[in-house]
Amino acid sequence: MVKSAPPPIVSRKPSKVEGIKENSNFLREPVATQILEDTTHFSEDAIQILKFHGSYQQDNRDNRVKGQEKDYQFMLRTKNPGGFVPPQLYLALDKLADEYGNHTLRATTRQGFQLHGILKKNLKTAIATIIKNLGSTLGACGDINRNVMAPPVPFKNRSDYQYAWEYAQNIADLLSPQTGAYYEIWLDGEKAISGEENPEVKAARQRNDNGTVIHDTEEPLYGTHYMPRKFKVCVTVPGDNSIDLYSQDLTLVVNTNNQGQLEGFNIFAGGGLGRTHNKEETFARLADPICYVAKEDVYDLVKAIVATQRDYGDRTDRRHARLKYLINDWGVDKFRAKVEEYFGKPVAPFQPLPEFKYEDFLGWHEQGDGKLFLGISVDNGRVKDEGSFQLKTALREIVEQFNLPIRLTPHQNLIFCDIEPDNKQAIQAILDRCGVVSDPGKIEPLVRYAMACPALPTCGLAITESERAIPGILELIRTVLDKVGLQDEHFVVRMTGCPNGCARPYMAELGFVGSAPESYQVWLGGSPDQTRLAQPYIERLHHNDIESFLEPIFVYFKKTRKSGEGFGDFCDRVGFDAIREFVAQYQPEPATVTIEPEPLTVATKSRRARYRVSLHDDLYNKVKATAASQGKSMTDLVKEALESYFQNLP
Known part of the structure; x- marks a missing residue:
């Protein structure tokens, strides 16, 4: 049997996980045995294989008690190419969340749903229910192709969007594991009812193109070792960056002619955001333009790129195993040449594309x-x-x-x-x-464009809070913006509880990355359209110091920004040296409270005027504390105080 291991690396052993995958009998063991055992959790080896089936074993750290067993529970993640969730599946997930989960669903940054709080004894029932209701969790986690993303907006009169959805589904099918383990374990061998697979996809999977297919194995594309690490794919249309295309291992951009007919795809590869603190050899990286491919060759090219990563990705160091490191080490030209070997012919040059923009379609x-x-x-x-x-x-x-x-x-x-x-x-x-x-006009813009990962208490990788902390962090940011006279300003804020980057903080204008309990590494300078990588500005900032940290930076932004320039573009333009120089010389300005007149009538169609009143810090803090204690806004409190004062004047 030909295995999918990479060429040997002298004096370096494959990681432990490689052996676990090889000995799993194509993702069957030890999960198949341990799911039948009356225990609360799986072994370490089973945990690694369980990920391929779409589940992470976790424990609720809020419930940890010294000397007692951990509060083990499981997170289930669905795989929904292009984010599509049929109504039957949604209702099944909603019910599962109440019957077996923590009464919530969580939409992920890869267009799937997560269920939290499921006990081991209920795991099989939950997965079986998802499968029987037109869903799947297979490949939502693990060293495999993850959920294939596509723009979510349902423009039915745009053929390019129709092609994006179609090929997201087809590529998801092409790269789906072929092992029978998933249905054997969760449905006792019963094959789920599903739509008929595209004949072109089926033929492409079986076609042996220059070493892309491994013979005599259940997994013709993956072999016994699957991928060195997770592999993330998206399909989008020119100009639409709702899917963070630069953060993906592989991105396909639809190319249509003037009649709206599909001609081919531009290909990006090598993006990825996960990293490790204090390990400079790990880093966030943007995808590179690679080539253009005609529509009739797209599946073979996808296979060629997957095979290149499968056979040459680093299987000795999991921190260095993503495609971004292979391309970074080799360079784009060498990578392209190796892909052409698997592809069987030269690839076409990358074609011009318009500027990409972000939109949320609310x-x-x-x-x-x-x-x-x-x-x-x-x-x-x-x-x-x-x-x-x-x-x-x-x-x-x-x-x-x-x-x-x-x-x-x-x-x-x-x-x-x-x-x-x-x-x-x-x-x-x-x-x-x-x-x-x-x-959407009634949603606070800072909140509208912010994202956070779940982090504590359930994520085993979390260093500090994220989802539970970000509402307070955004409130602090808004307070500082108001204080320095930037009441109408907003930008993209993203937060994660660890450096793995699940909420993509490295693409944000202001990113917070958990670095210690109650502390964050701060990244600045990303693009509002997520087309530029941010950079680390400070390694560790305690959440109590966020206001004093941001105030001088925001003041500098206000004083020296160009007309219409956003915060991320400003930080990128002036550079960190200039920001640090201003911060070092900064003297805090008096705090301000914004007072607004009564709303104008709709007929005027005019914007409400805003007036600022400056206060010294001690008085500002007293107003802030009093307003909080009375459940009022600072503006309302000051208005009441001033009205009372003027009423009592002689």
């Missing part, structure tokens, strides 16, 4: 076929009911009543598709009753 829109779509903002992807905010209830009612499909977005939001215009009012009524905002 709110009500026409989708081009007479129907509507609705993008709903989901803070950090967490679908839950909390007090008067009943997002989980609202989504369930809408899906139940109107049988609507969903597309998850790479920004952890969701889009309801195919809405009949006559149903708009009824859907809006449900959202209003449940306290869900559908008008």
Whole structure:
């Protein structure tokens, strides 16, 4: 049997995980044996194989008690190419979250859903339920091709978007594991009912092109060792960067002719964000333009790139195993040449593309076929009911009543598709009753464009808080912006509890990366369209020092920005030396409170004026504390105080 191990590296042994994969009998063991055991958790070897099946073993650190067994639970992740979630699957996930999970769903940054809090004894039932309701978790985690992303917006009158969805699904099928282990373990060998596979995809998988296929194995593309590390793919259209294309191992950009017919794809490769603190040999990296490929050759080229990483990716050091390191070490030219060997012929040169922009597609829109779509903002992807905010209830009612499909977005939001215009009012009524905002203009911009990973208490890699911390961090940022007179300013803020970068902080204008308990590494200078890598500005910042840290930087931004220049572009233009020089000489300005007049009538269509009042720090802090204790805004408190003062004047 030909194995998928890379050429031997002198005096270096493969990592332990490589042996676990080789001995797993194509992802069967030891999971198949241990799922039958009456225990609360799996062994370390089984944990590695369980990831391929779409689950991570975790424990709730909030519930750790010295001397007692950990509170073991499991996270399940679905694989939804292009973020597509049929209504039947959504309702099944919603029910599973209540019956076996922690009563929430979480939309991921790769357009899937995660279920948290599942116990080992319920894991098989949960996965089987997902499979039987048109879903899958296979390959959502592990050293394999992960969920294939595509723009979530359902423009039915745009052929390029139609092609992006089609090829996202086809490439997901092409790179899907072929082992029978998944159905043997979770459905007792029963093959799930699924759509008919595209004949071109099936033929491409079986075609032996210059070493891309491994013979006499259950896994013709992966072999016994699968990939050296995870492999991430997306398909998009020219100009649409809703999927963070530069952060992917492999990106395909649809190319159509003037009649809207598919001609081929531009190819990027080598992006990736995961890194390790204090390990300079690990780093975030943007994808490089590689080549152009005609549509009839696209599957063979994808196979060639996968085979190159499969056979030459580093299997000795998992920190150095992603495709980005292979391309960084080899250079693009050598990588392209090796891909051409597997491809069997020279590749075509990369074709010009327009500038890429980010858009989140929130709110009500026409989708081009007479129907509507609705993008709903989901803070950090967490679908839950909390007090008067009943997002989980609202989504369930809408899906139940109107049988609507969903597309998850790479920004952890969701889009309801195919809405009949006559149903708009009824859907809006449900959202209003449940306290869900559908008008993006009413969402605080800092919140709208922010992202955070789950981190504590369940993620085993988390160093500090992220999802639970970001609301307070955004409030601090807004306070500083208000203080320095930048009330209308906003930018992309992203936060992770560790350096693995699941919320893609290295592409943000302001990124926080967990570096110690209650502390973060701060990255500055990314693009608002996520087309430029940010850079680390400070290695460790305690969350109590965020306001004093940001104030001089924001003041410098206000004083020296160019007209219309955003915060990330400013930091990139002036450079960190200039920012540090200004910070070193900065003297805090008096704090300010913004006072607004009464709203103008809609008929004026004018923007409300804003006036600033300067206060010394001690008085500002007293106003801030008093407003907080009384549950009021600082502006309202100052207005009340001034009105009382003037009423008492002689």
